[in-house]
Amino acid sequence: MTDPPAGGTPRSSLAVFRDPASVAVVGASSNPAKWGHWLARGALAGRDRRSVHLVTRGGGDILGMPTAPTLAALPEVPDLVAVCVPAPHVAPVIDEALGLGVRGFLGITAGVPDAAALAARITAAGARIIGPSSLGLYDAETQLHIAWGDFQPGRLAIVSQSGQVGSELAQLAQRAGLGISRFVSVGSQLDVTMADLLDDLTDHAATSVVALYAEGFDDGERVFAAVRRLRRAGKPVLVLSAGDSEAGARAARSHTSALTSPAELVDTACRAAGALRVPTPAALVDVAACLAAGTPPRGRRIAVLSDSGGQGALAADCAHRDGLTVPRLSATLAGEIAALLPETAATDNPVDLAGAGEQDLASYTAVARALLRSGEVDSVLMSGYFGRYGLDSAALAGAEQDEAAALAALPVTYGRALVVHSMGADGEAADLLRDLGVPVFPTVGAASGALSGAVELDARPVRESSPRAPDISAPAGFWETRADLLGAGIVFPEARRVQDRAQLLGAFAELRPPFVLKAPWLEHKTEAGGVRIGLADAAAATVAFDEMRGRLGEGTYLLEEQDVRPDVTELIVGARRAPGLGPVVTVGAGGTRAEVHRDTVTECAPVSPEQARAMILRLRCAPLLTGWRGAPPADLDSLVHAVVAVSRLIARYRGDRIELEINPLRVGPDGAVAVDALLLAPADGPGHDTQGET
Structure with a gap:
């Protein structure tokens, strides 16, 4: 892009x-x-x-x-x-x-x-x-x-x-x-x-x-x-x-459009630009507070430090849901922490002070220091009562603020972040922590979500721009679309155009059964009865042709060899020029049930082979391609090639609101075969007569 x-x-x-x-x-x-x-x-x-x-x-x-x-x-x-x-x-x-x-x-x-x-x-x-x-x-x-x-x-x-x-x-x-x-x-x-x-x-x-x-x-x-x-x-x-609504999807003409909401397209643009989309104003400010901290979070390994076993467990659960990891501490580090705390303390991770904070506020800093300097975690999420002592007991206010200053010095010293969830998030100790560059949150969910968002954004690279290839006109029909995809290295089954019985008989002599018969100008062929598969021989194909032409009318039909390879997974590879956001490419679980599965990944186009492979491996259905339950693995290189090729085509097509789709792309151990293709474009733009002669 x-x-x-x-x-x-x-x-x-x-x-x-x-x-x-x-x-x-x-x-x-x-x-x-x-x-x-x-x-x-x-x-x-x-x-x-x-x-x-x-x-x-x-x-x-x-x-x-x-x-x-x-x-x-x-x-x-x-x-x-x-x-x-x-x-x-x-x-x-x-x-x-x-x-x-x-x-x-x-x-x-x-x-x-x-x-x-x-x-x-x-x-x-x-x-x-x-x-x-x-x-x-x-x-x-x-x-x-x-x-x-x-x-x-x-x-x-x-x-x-x-x-x-x-x-x-x-x-x-x-x-x-x-x-x-x-x-x-x-x-x-x-x-x-x-x-x-x-x-x-x-x-x-x-x-x-x-x-x-x-x-x-x-x-x-x-x-x-x-x-x-x-x-x-x-x-x-x-x-x-x-604008994250289903209204656009309901009006979509292609599977690709139906599978990508406006918000998903914005997410795609954000990923390419190295930005992060957040769901609410509060979430935005929470993540911003972590990013603007004196030492912003980097890395997903966190230690949870709490003065309550229950709050520590809840913080660990939140962290897990937010994509962070709470690793078990080494025996050496756990032993170092145990020496600072009562025998009843938990020192594995989460770390529970077990009342040590009430006995000596300095225990918060002592344990946080051990965790941050260990190198075993990237950040510490401190959750619980700290910040509340001075609010509940004026006699403790000064000592708590002194401890807040000591805690705030740790991230600067060790180069690792400290994020605090406090039951006294509106108190003076919490304000002092914020002033000294440590973000403080009133709920553990906000603290964990903010930490996760900051880490995600830090790890998100800015995609380098690709040199722009010369624009080309979008194809004007099914056969032209198929030709563009063939020229880009996408494999299709052998097929012939047929308009009457004479051409049908000629096609039988050049193709091998079983056959597939299609009305290629239809956008959703299955729903319209515009496709018949499993036609075992010429006689079955002739009956299907007579019936389909009688129902749908004259036109250029497609007779095709059916792909009957075993161990095949059906995927969708689609692309579109999203208004205002430019070209994007999508890969996902395909076939007639693509909208049911809703298992897709979308990125800005064009993508490199490395980016295409990463997209594929993010799919929930990816295990089906890598040898699920002893099945032979699919030829991922051929799938990668198809995603890259489609992404390059959509980036080059001239005009807006163009959609290009292969569904299904049947991927097996011996390669990927496209068995249907669709191109849509505005009626007043190039390529608007998208689906062939009728």
Whole structure:
């Protein structure tokens, strides 16, 4: 998959949204219930760095600041203008600003009449606009705050297609002690897009983790190209998206489309870009807290350290469900830990302090130190009461905070992560841990899930872009599709086209029974009665041909030698150009029951042979290909070749919304044979007459 260019205008054109020398809020208000008040209040907080102007038709002072009735009445032309006036007045304000030479606009107002034409006027003048319908903009590094709500400086950048979802992410991040480095609500994206804003974060020094919320990926290839650049710059990206519904699958014409939901396609794009999709805002912030920790988690081996046997067991269960491993500790390490704890303590993993914490808070640090320096685990998940001592007993508050500081020093010393689940996650000791770079969570499920997500993202490579091959036209029919696949090295059974009895008789002389008869123009042949298999001889095939042609009408039918090899597994290899996300390839359990099995793996196309093999081995049905219960193993190389070939074709076909599918691909010890193929394309695009002559 190739990285498209960043697109849009150069990054320098977005500097006005990073650190403008002057800002004007048009529609400023003294009413705390109005947007204009929040924008004015936030903008004025940056007066030490830039000049701030408030514009309102009513005049008077707002927040102790004199106002002007129009932009033209200001003593200077502002760099950035935030527009928060009723929708009918937006265009006059922007036209006035363009006449003055304003170069940046933040459009807050929703429902602006003819907004696209207005945005075109802005860009034609060499200016830029974020919005309209934006919730605002915040940059901690430059003290720029033109948005609804309050923000605490931190390390998480948020780019959100929904202002309210972005606001929720910011609030959750602040509660987690993470804070915000940059916040942008992209609004309608009539000019500045998510991809532009993501690219603009690659050199944003205050940002260490990026959160992206998207309701659609019409510009997905550019978005994920920017995500890859962020990952290469050392800034991991977490993606939250809407639209994981079955509605698209219900309308699908191919098995491949029916088997890949919108969310699965986003997952595919995330894997290729080295990003991670998360299910909820809370989950996103949890993983971000681990990624932004002083020592982020790396590796799946964890030790569970608890002051309760029950909580330790539950933490270990959560870790297992989240794909982490809780290895048994060596006898040497277990003995070292046992020397620190009462005889009743468990020292295998999970480690149970068995009341040692109540006797001496320093036991938490002593055991955590032994685990982290051992090299036997990659991280420690501490679960239970720590953080609660000071909340329940003021006399213990100081000692607990001292112990929190000692614990927080361990990850820095040993280069391995500490993640804490605390029953006192809102207390001072927990806050101190967060301040010192140790993530703290109120539930063990959140702690384990966050640790797992951070580890998964750390281990996820950025797929290097493949050189783009020259585009070719998609084939226009079944036989042309079959020819493309044959040319790519896909094996098909011997077959002949037949339109009448004379051609049928000629085909009998050249093919070996048993036969298969098909109406190849049909998309779902089984349901339409457009395929007959197991035709033992010419007589049976003739009867089937007469019956099928009488029912389906004249057309170019297919008479084919039936693949009757033993020890064969039926798979599906399909590919599509997903709107906005580009080409993807899918491999999975195939045949007429493909949707029942729903056992597929999808990746961005094209894939290498190594990537194709990894896809195949991730399938639940993979054991059927590797010698299940003594059966001979399938020729995996031929299957790998088919996946690679289909992925390369879909990446080269010109146009969007094209689908290419082999189902089933019968894979046995002596190779893979495609016994049906399908290509679908838009009716107004190349290759739209996809299924042969009728």
